[in-house]
Amino acid sequence: xxxxxxxxxxxxxxxxxxxxxxxxxxxxxxxxxxxxxxxxxxxxxxxxxxxxxxxxxxxxxxxxxxxxxxxxxxxxxxxxxxxxxxxxxxxxxxxxxxxxxxxxxxxxxxxxxxxxxxxxxxxxxxxxxxxxxxxxxxxxxxxxxxxxxxxxxxxxxxxxxxxxxxxxxxxxxxxxxxxxxxxxxxxxxxxxxxxxxxxxxxxxxxxxxxxxxxxxxxxxxxxxxxxxxxxxxxxxxxxxxxxxxxxxxxxxxxxxxxxxxxxxxxxxxxxxxxxxxxxxxxxxxxxxxxxxxxxxxxxxxxxxxxxxxxxxxxxxxxxxxxxxxxxxxxxxxxxxxxxxxxxxxxxxxxxxxxxxxxxxxxxxxx
Amino acid sequence: xxxxxxxxxxxxxxxxxxxxxxxxxxxxxxxxxxxxxxxxxxxxxxxxxxxxxxxxxxxxxxxxxxxxxxxxxxxxxxxxxxxxxxxxxxxxxxxxxxxxxxxxxxxxxxxxxxxxxxxxxxxxxxxxxxxxxxxxxxxxxxxxxxxxxxxxxxxxxxxxxxxxxxxxxxxxxxxxxxxxxxxxxxxxxxxxxxxxxxxxxxxxxxxxxxxxxxxxxxxxxxxxxxxxxxxxxxxxxxxxxxxxxxxxxxxxxxxxxxxxxxxxxxxxxxxxxxxxxxxxxxxxxxxxxxxxxxx
Numbered sequence: 001x002x003x004x005x006x007x008x009x010x011x012x013x014x015x016x017x018x019x020x021x022x023x024x025x026x027x028x029x030x031x032x033x034x035x036x037x038x039x040x041x042x043x044x045x046x047x048x049x050x051x052x053x054x055x056x057x058x059x060x061x062x063x064x065x066x067x068x069x070x071x072x073x074x075x076x077x078x079x080x081x082x083x084x085x086x087x088x089x090x091x092x093x094x095x096x097x098x099x100x101x102x103x104x105x106x107x108x109x110x111x112x113x114x115x116x117x118x119x120x121x122x123x124x125x126x127x128x129x130x131x132x133x134x135x136x137x138x139x140x141x142x143x144x145x146x147x148x149x150x151x152x153x154x155x156x157x158x159x160x161x162x163x164x165x166x167x168x169x170x171x172x173x174x175x176x177x178x179x180x181x182x183x184x185x186x187x188x189x190x191x192x193x194x195x196x197x198x199x200x201x202x203x204x205x206x207x208x209x210x211x212x213x214x215x216x217x218x219x220x221x222x223x224x225x226x227x228x229x230x231x232x233x234x235x236x237x238x239x240x241x242x243x244x245x246x247x248x249x250x251x252x253x254x255x256x257x258x259x260x261x262x263x264x265x266x267x268x269x270x271x272x273x274x275x276x277x278x279x280x281x282x283x284x285x286x287x288x289x290x291x292x293x294x295x296x297x298x299x300x301x302x303x304x305x306x307x308x309x310x311x312x313x314x315x316x317x318x319x320x321x322x323x324x325x326x327x328x329x330x331x332x333x334x335x336x337x338x339x340x341x342x343x344x345x346x347x348x349x350x351x352x353x354x355x356x357x358x359x360x361x362x363x364x365x366x
Numbered sequence: 367x368x369x370x371x372x373x374x375x376x377x378x379x380x381x382x383x384x385x386x387x388x389x390x391x392x393x394x395x396x397x398x399x400x401x402x403x404x405x406x407x408x409x410x411x412x413x414x415x416x417x418x419x420x421x422x423x424x425x426x427x428x429x430x431x432x433x434x435x436x437x438x439x440x441x442x443x444x445x446x447x448x449x450x451x452x453x454x455x456x457x458x459x460x461x462x463x464x465x466x467x468x469x470x471x472x473x474x475x476x477x478x479x480x481x482x483x484x485x486x487x488x489x490x491x492x493x494x495x496x497x498x499x500x501x502x503x504x505x506x507x508x509x510x511x512x513x514x515x516x517x518x519x520x521x522x523x524x525x526x527x528x529x530x531x532x533x534x535x536x537x538x539x540x541x542x543x544x545x546x547x548x549x550x551x552x553x554x555x556x557x558x559x560x561x562x563x564x565x566x567x568x569x570x571x572x573x574x575x576x577x578x579x580x581x582x583x584x585x586x587x588x589x590x591x592x593x594x595x596x597x598x599x600x601x602x603x604x605x606x607x608x609x610x611x612x613x614x615x616x617x618x619x620x621x622x623x624x625x626x627x628x629x630x631x632x633x634x635x636x637x638x639x640x641x642x643x644x645x646x647x648x649x650x651x652x653x654x655x656x657x658x659x660x661x
Binding site: 050051052072073077078079081082083085087088089098099102103146150 | 552554555557558559560561562563564565568572573576577
């Protein structure tokens with residue numbers, strides 16, 4: 001097990017800067033997920049770590065060895081590609097054993113290692129088949145098996161589940177989590193699917209336009225998003241952001257005004273000097289109040305009034321879209337099957353301590 | 367209104383085309399098979415009915431000139447096809463790299479292919495010309511030869527020189543087929559092999575070569591069949607000479623049937639060539655099937 005360290009990493013293609021000043025330290029045995037929308041630079045950074053792309057500036061360390069000038073083949077990093085990249089003319093056994101053959105291991109040892117990996121990944125019955133004759137999930141397993149064969153220092157996974165159907169994705173996600181626990185190897189996993197990120201990661205790194213927007217554990221990111229980008233990216237449906245203004249009522253209490261409605265908001269950590277500073281910085285300015293759909297509750301009296309425009313029944317949950325004065329489309333997530341109907345007028349109140357306050361620039365205020 | 371079944375309609379629609387095929391291909395083929403068992407001679411009327419059984423075939427297989435032409439053809443096929451394959455694959459590998467002017471080079475690659483064989487043959491005759499040819503001038507100026515030579519007049523060299531002209535015209539076909547195969551190889555495969563620890567040669571041998579093997583095999587068989595039938599380039603460049611050193615089987619058949627007017631024996635030679643070609647075509651079909659199975 002080896003850790004990784006990225007210091008001031010930048011990447012440009014001509015005049016286009018795609019990665020800006022990335023600093024990140026990954027502990028040995030940690031599973032870190034890079035997540036972000038398409039084109040945010042997460043896959044490019046992964047390829048730079050693998051050695052498939054040059055680093056324009058900055059330093060990359062594997063353990064205590066500087067590695068940014070090492071060719072890909074000398075970094076002892078394995079990668080699972082989105083397309084699986086299995087060699088079509090080789091059997092599954094040959095695919096898994098290929099890195100070992102290149103390392104000139106004796107045939108007996110290769111056979112033994114391939115068998116061990118095949119047992120772990122439930123591929124033992126399929127070893128004589130070729131990639132064209134197995135299912136997507138099985139191909140995925142073979143790709144993982146090939147990555148494991150050399151016992152690499154780090155395993156990179158580039159959107160490995162995105163070509164699978166929903167049921168298989170769920171199954172493979174659990175399989176990957178089990179595998180990581182079993183092998184305890186350092187892994188970097190790239191995805192644009194926040195559910196994969198939340199369920200698999202020890203830590204999540206969220207990218208936005210080539211920069212790290214926030215690093216933290218899945219629940220850190222959910223509970224304390226650093227900015228509105230993270231707040232909206234993590235959580236489904238995404239967080240409701242209301243334009244609002246902030247007013248201090250006493251030393252430890254703030255009032256938030258949404259249009260004509262004023263709320264006493266029990267904002268966690270927003271007390272004393274911090275509250276003073278927040279009020280001073282945002283006095284008279286429009287701030288953003290973020291409330292997650294699952295933290296908005298219906299109230300028969302008072303609250304933010306609105307009319308139900310659309311109801312989505314998922315069985316386990318119901319997503320209710322409400323048009324309010326403060327925001328055109330507020331989403332409320334309600335457990336189970338809701339009895340509400342389109343066109344009904346309802347009142348909304350946030351759960352205590354469930355508001356997130358962001359300044360005009362979208363940065364968290366605390 | 368008359369109604370036809372689907373099968374009857376199909377036959378009805380196919381009939382005009384089949385009539386033409388039978389008339390243009392079938393009839394001459396049957397006639398050739400028939401003539402090959404006769405002593406038919408173009409200048410001797412009435413000989414088309416003179417049945418002589420297998421005599422033409424027995425004579426053909428014992429004819430040293432015909433056997434020499436098979437040997438010449440085999441040499442031509444081996445030299446030209448192997449050079450075309452090696453050159454074609456190397457050029458395709460080069461044109462698959464990223465560099466400035468790649469698109470222009472790819473376009474230029476088509477030029478030799480687009481050139482009619484007769485024009486190509488004339489061009490190379492001029493290049494090889496013993497008194498004013500560019501090849502003599504070039505080799506003299508760089509000091510490889512001391513005096514001008516007659517490249518097509520030397521029986522030891524002539525066939526190889528014709529093969530070079532043929533290679534120049536036909537290697538782009540192999541290059542294009544290989545290039546198409548190379549472009550279909552996923553970049554991920556090459557990158558996966560790099561991360562697996564493969565060197566440039568190991569990447570070529572373990573990933574690229576297996577992926578281009580089937581298309582290159584098809585190009586090889588296609589070119590072998592074509593090279594085995596070579597006629598026009600020989601006709602324009604050497605007329606089979608000097609001293610029959612460039613006489614190929616097709617040229618031999620042409621001479622026997624149309625120069626010496628011995629249609630009967632010419633037909634038997636032609637059918638022996640067809641037999642050999644059929645074997646090559648069968649190999650081609652087998653390779654196509656194999657390629658289909660691995661795709």
